[in-house]
Amino acid sequence: MRPPTPRTRRVLVTLGATALLTLGSAGQSWASTPTVRWSSGAPAPVTELRLPMSVDAAPDASGLYFAYYTTLESGTRPYAGFQPKPVDSSGRSQLQAIFSSFNANATTTDSNCQYGADGGAGVSCAVRFPYTKGTMYTLVLKRAGDDGSTQLMTGDVVNTATGAQVAHIGSFRLPVASGRFRTSDAGFIEPYLTAGCAQQVTVTYGKPQGVEAGVTYTGGLPTVTDPSSGSCLSSTSTDTGAGRRVTVTGNQYTGG
Template sequence: MFYLHRMKLSLNTVILALALGANALVGSSWSMTNVPSTGITEITFPIAILEADHISGYYFAQQFAFTGTTDIGYTGLQPRPDSNGKSVLHAAFSSFIAGTTSTDSNCSDGADGGAGVSCSVEWNGVYGRTYNLEVVYQVWSGHWVGTIVDTVTHARVHIGSYKLPSGVGGITSSQVGFVEWYPWNGGEPADHCAKLPYQKTFFGNPTTTHWGSKGTVDLPYEYGDCKGQVDLSAHKVDGGVQVNCAAVRVPGSDWRGENGPGFNAELPRNLVLSAQSQLLTPLVAV
């Protein structure tokens, strides 16, 4: 996966580093007000995959940084092929900080070939539904915990947990989210930008229970070697931003989602009723 780490966290540096990521497509900065110098101990990122082919390939993520280190973590959602007639989503929760440890069965050592820990789970998620991706520090265990919360049913799915090394503090006030088509990390096909599958995603303003803090997500922008070639459309919506790009549909793949908060549905209601019956049931951690 594409990620940004080992860098100073000024906005200019973040944007510069993003521009060097050839296999990512879209970036969007987020920020939180009234964050103490020690950082905050919990943050929530709302994300909805509004429309996408039900195949592996896209990664919709939000990165977060910590005090006391220049490395980062991230959490996000990925589409997966349907299973037994039900849609499947994949959630990730990772740390790229050397010395991170975990005994969680959903987690493994290493992150994208480097130091850290990677945690993930798959469940019968619903396209078009907003999920809150929680990142919370447990004082009693000393672990950071990643959780998916269904904003409709309020069901919770555990992604994973890890412990950061001594000297690493709370989450800082800003970082960057991204949209990535990760199959290109293994090599780009000829005329690859024209072959990018369509997607539409909602990134909500981050939230926290820390007193006086308010989160915002900025308007997404293109970068990478497909800049100007993927028909990007990005605009503010209630509670966040919506971004869609590309125009290729994979034959035989369903991409429809249910009507949910943060966007205006463009599909007849009878086309999306089946998505509402999906169960928030963990399938397997991978």
């Protein structure tokens, strides 16, 4: 479940600067967005989560957010995900990766992060990077250690096939009692701009993994379910050798 009130994931990084700007809400409700269910396959909470996804076809434009929730042992719920973005100054396609927390006790000194999450308390971190459509990238989220009173949470992007780091998303500290990542959770595909309702985007979800004490566990493919009511987005899913391929089409999409 999301936080009690509908929120849109509206974080935008200004390249070459540390400022994060908040975009206006599209007014889309939770009821009208596809939901995602995933599991790391681990038998107990883990210190590291790996969440792979490729963006196979998308306009080079803002509008849709493909996100994962990641509940910690205490119940606090950081979230992370990818947003297609306009091309950079060199004409390269870009993705924005996000890692954020609604926890009012979150703190940060990371230049990719700022205080606040969708107009409320918390910390929001984001980074843009050039990407190749059809290439799978993994969100690597870690409880990277603690100082006795707080724990450091880090988010990075790696190339799934090679393991090479692609980008650092950001980091923040939470109370040490927040704990590790639970083994399963939900997610969503959201039109955070009205433009998202006029887009068609195809992504492939890979199998999430959890790492604890040097052991890597692998879950099944995430499932995507359309809402029972509402408008704007619908999805279709097929399984391929790479993962679960999902095409999301807005009801204002006209093709082309």
